Amino acid sequence: MTTTNESTGTVPVSARRLTRQRRVAAWKRGWAQFRTHRSGMVGLGILVFFVLVALLAPILASSQGLDVTTANGPVLGAPSGHYLLGTDENGRSVLTLLIWGSRISLFVGLLATLISMVIGTLLGLVSGYFGGWIGRITFRLTEWFLVIPFLPLAIVLASVLGRSLFNIVLVIGVTSWPGTALLIRSQTLSIKERAYVERAEAIGAGRWHQIGKHVLPNVMPMVFANTTLTVAIAILSETTLSFLGLGDPTRTSWGSMLDSAFEIGSITTGSWWYIVPPGVCVVLVVLAFTLIGQALEEVLNPRLRARS
Amino acid sequence: MALGLVLGSLLPAMALGSTAQAKDKVVFHVGILGEGVDSLNPFLGFQAPSYEMWGLTYDYLVGYSMTDMSPEPDLATKWKTSADGRTWTFTVRSGVKFSDGVPLTAKDVAYTYNRVLHGTVEQSNWLSYLTGVTSVTAPDDTTVVMKLKKPIATLPLLPIPIVPEHIWKNVSEKDIKSYAAEPSGGKPVVGSGPFRLVQGTADGSTFKFEANPDYWGGAPHLDEVIFQFYKNDDAAVQALIKGEIDFVEGITALEVKSLQGQPSITAHNGNSPGFDEIAFNAGSIDVKTGKPIGNPNPAVLDPKFRHALGYALDLPTLIKKVYQGGGLPGTTIVPPNYKAYHWEPPADQKFTFDLAKAGQLLDEAGYKKGSDGLRTLPDGSPIGTLRLAARSDSPTSLHTMDYFKQWLSDLGIKSDVSTYSSSQLTGVIYKGNFDAFQWGWYVEPDPDSMLSYMTCGQRNGSSDSWYCNKAYDKLYNKQHVSTDQTQREAEIKQMQEILYRDSPYLVTAYSSIGEAVRSDRFACLVPQPNPGGVWLEQYGVYNYIHMKPVSEASNCDSATAGGELSGAVKATSSSDSSSSTGPFLIGAGVVVVLLLVAGGITMMRRRTTVGDRE
Amino acid sequence: MSLVADPGLVSESEDVQTRTRGYASYLGLKVLGAIGSLMFMLVVNFFLFRVLPGDPARTLGRGRLTTDAQKAAFNKAYGLNQPLPEQFWTFLKNTAHGDLGISIQYRVPVSHLIWERLWPTVLLVGTSTILATVIGVYLGIRGAWKRGGRFDKISTSLSLTLYSMPEWWLGLMLIAGLGVGFWFVPGIFPTGGLHSPDVNPSSLHGILDTTWHLVLPVTTLTLAYLADYSLIMRSSLLDELGEDYLLTARAKGLRDVQVRNRHAVRNAMLPTTTIIALNIGFVVSGAITVETVFSIPGLGLLSIDALQAPDFWVLQGFFLVASAGVILANLVANLIYGWLDPRVRT
């Protein structure tokens, strides 16, 4: 055991560098291909814009604007020179809420996706790589979680755990991993058949070592493409849960803005500036992630590339 | 040609639609927002709209006045109390019939009360009104005799619907917990009220009532009342604007404001007998051992500290910003709706938004500012951070606490707002793990039960502030058995004064309910209490009986008391343009469009087979 | 790797036998899998609701259940005083008999509530699913067949935008536009409800009225589902386009539409049908937001009511029905797939 580890540890120093170079080249090639996808580039543009807005929120609008106690705008005031997108029912600037809401929406989307990716990739790798009962059990588990209806579970968990940002992240993370797991599983199964994994097995490399060395790097591109699509779904889910009143009431997200707008009857009061912009932002960000995800899938999946 | 066929086949449908409309029934469509009817069985339901349904279906022994909800004759035409106050004799109106023709007698009244006294599930709703009653008997068809251990000051108010014995005796103790009491087989629910429920089930969204032409109080001016429950404000308000409904209840103050601009609609925020408060942990203990439980901050246990904070609440700002104008600044736990019982603090005692005064009071009580600008406990140790709890399902709750936090920080007190769902907060309160929370109560016409929640005995029961004051309890027990109304009112006011001083609750607002009516169609609705009160969810059924379609509303008569009812809704001109055939034309139009699309797709399929390029 | 087999080498009877065995075991496996999932959901369902915070008796009885005796009576009446294992056993037994408990809020059997509320949801979601399937599949086929064309570009970007849109927000926009009206557009559709309060829904009159009320919610859901279906159909069909058998079909002299409909679409429908059938499983839960926005008294609105109460028994029943629906649809999707695809069927 030890000798093999040493041999794999010492011999391929140059090989490792070669691998790294190959990967860098692959990434470069991928980027070149990605750039040819107009829709993917549009998505990237939109995303960069919103990420900048989220990062620069403190510069763009003071967080004081989120505090109802210091808000002194008119109640549901129409857009004006001072309040570009009008005010909400507490006299806060809708634009400020929108800017700060982007943080929560993106944060929840990314964190939930991270959870989903970690669980999904891990279980997908295990169920794909290991045969026998471990593989079977993890596969069953994936199938079971696949049939849990998302919204009902979210509603139930919210009534069990209470309403908080963390719960939203948890619910989305926990319900969205099975799709990833199945994808990773099928990728792993096909990679496992490939020669170099068999070869590694022949020289007696440990299983986890093989997973880390050979399988994982090869499924990573798929995980990456899948991630962007999952973020889109996670952001949509966050918006929906917040709208149903399951979100954290102390934080402003686009979903919670829409919830408030709906609750105070903004259609009747004609305050379109309160109900339209958050929705448009959600559509744009989700669209951005979806476009990027699709473009990535086509870049990374040769079969899809061939057909278009 | 296909189009013609479709249209032709739809014509009879439209004709049918118009004939159905042609019948000149006066139908009052009510839209209610929020919670629905949870049960039509008066022994089971908890929610406000259920009470409304029972009110139309059944009668009560004693009614409520429109001005201040004081007792008025209803099924009982008169009542008298024995000298020791322990025997009440009610004379029941004769000639009252249930909707199935069976006469309603004193026996039905006694049956209903006894079912509560000796039942299980029945007790949960109504026992509190009969606590201390030893027996209820009906010596003859027009007399009900009620024997008590001690006098009960809340009598004769008894908001228990009188159910027909001949129906309910067949409902066993086991069955009652799922007995629906809904119309079945086309037969309405049996009751003696002014309306009969002909259609509707507990979880449903539509309830249809038909007028009871034989109602002892005179036939209503409405032929039907239909309740429609909405979850979405916009849907309800738009239905009102379009004339699909005639009344909407439970809209926001902002919506009331926008509806007040409509000529055909009259809208208002009716004062409802409820209040919102910031409650403190006044001393959570294990009621069995008397040992403190939970971890309240020592500061909030001190009445002086709590009282000082009363001057740190800018209530007008709260009403304007948090309540969007729907509500009134609050003072005590008995709302001003109940004129007889409400104690209004005199100017020198009344809280005003005065941070300097609050600071001064805190200084006097020993909560001085330390070197870091934060106030300390009298022993000099830091107060730390007060934990303010808000309910996650209520933005009002959260924003009230946000403001409170701000004002506390202005005073040099740190605090933190966290949110809980209502059921979670209940748990937190019972464990005593809080310093303050925001919630509210609905107060009944007799404030006795509300006052009882602040007694020592209610700790770990209905008390949520863990407040306990022997002097208060003594007054409570005294008024509870009082037979002298004037003296009782004085005692109740004194109790409010004690509470105001000890401040387990800082009452922030008296709530209001947004209501709007199509005053181009219906008029003569009177608020309860008059003036300033609500039109719909009242004690009693006055408006359902006395409101009129505008065509008959030249003068709004007052069946009860002379010219008192001046606040009635007046008829306004109509700006109604929606035609009742609109829906059917559009429905038909949609069907036609669907058929055309289907036909178009089929034809396109045929055509594409001709175009055959690759 | 068994391509070597020559015609004469495999006997007919043996061939048939392996085929039947394959189908039977396919079916059996799928049914077993479904039963396994169902058991898992039952366990999840039970324990999820036993770790709930708060005391239902207290929550519901705020201000009313004043004495301990009253509370005890309440707990006893609703079976809250049994030990946990016993509660689980009772739960399994009752669920098997279709008894999902009694709603704390409405005091009627949960099964009755769910059964009653199922129909508005089925009407709403069923209509939308049918419309979305027809339109979505059509758009997907047309787009993929002439991929990169103007039609494809428009329909794909439309589908992607709709896909990125929270469906309830779309519903709100439709209410604002066509329910309330704006500019010179009149609000000709109702903003909520299943039908007008005073019509008999089973009369012709009532049916037209219901149609009128359902236009906006059905449009909303149709657009939401349609986005999914057209994208799925498009990508399934694109997957088929490179296939050799299409070239064969064309070489045979078939018209373009015949090649498309008889060959390409027929094959592309396999994954699409599966996904649509699967989606129907999520139907029960999928309409929660749209029912909320349009005040349609279906299962979704019931669950939101139950959440606000909170009525744990209704939530539990709803969750059970929702997941059972998904499992059933999953099974049906598998069976349909097996039925449509001879490679599985035979």
Add this chain to the structure above:
Amino acid sequence: MTDPSLLEIRDLHVTYATGEGALPAVRGVDLTVDRGQIVGVAGESGCGKSTLASTILRLQPVNATVTGEVRFNGRDILTMKWGELRAVRWAGASIVFQGALHSLNPVHRIGAQIAEALHVHSSGLGETTVTGRIDELLGQVGLDPERARAYPHQLSGGQKQRVMIAMALACDPELVVADEPTTALDVMVQAQVLSVLSDLVRDRGVGMLMISHDLSVLADLCDRITVMYAGRVVEEGPAAKVFADPLHPYAGALSAAFPRVGDPAARFAPAGLPGDPPDPRHLAGGCSFAPRCPRAADVCLPAEPELVTYAEGRAAACVRIGEPRSPAERSRDHHA
């Protein structure tokens, strides 16, 4: 003028538009097939022979631009109306595709797939007529007529290829194009399928264009052989002559390769020929075979050689034909 040839291809150019530039797959090919004649087209993968096959029935992908003429019975298929074209497809000329494993629709029974071709080209056929015809066809290719009810996945590779052949003959075409009909089949099966195919074609006296990478197979079956390289015809002549005595160095390499029947590797690079076929997008000019040619010289570089007739019925496109070989070249040839 006498009767036109069955198939006459003149100066055919096919260019694909790709993301990375125009890809000329076929560059000026001339080819003739007469009735009853079997013509072979040989070449490596990517030499344009499959493109040629699909262009004959105008089945090229949408991104292909085609110029030149493809005359079938004298009528230009490339400019035909769609309706006429459909009539020619299968009834006039049918194709047995490369990779028959996927050329059958997996969700239809094979009987139905054969019947479809029959129905398309003769409307109003009775059900019994069709069934009888299918039975007959399946019988002719040595399959049990019962198999008509089978789905493609229930058949072996050889069986599927036979079904394809049966289907190709269903409408009694005058021309059969067979595009690598035996690739991916087992050696034994390959031989069987080829014999079935050639027997049927000869019996019916129809013309056949047979495409293969395997010169030896073509030499056995065909009357004439055309060798293609990088989209151009480099040699054309009687089958036996081309195989036994190739004029063009590439044909020589193919012939020398003697690929073992069924060896998949042989498809991609004839044994002994170094390097890969050129990328048609980036042709350097001059003889496109020059970079791999053992006899390449400066004279090969300025222009692409024309196809020149060297003997009766034999033509090749190489400027160095007839030049004496240097010893070094000879030894290299020998080595190969």
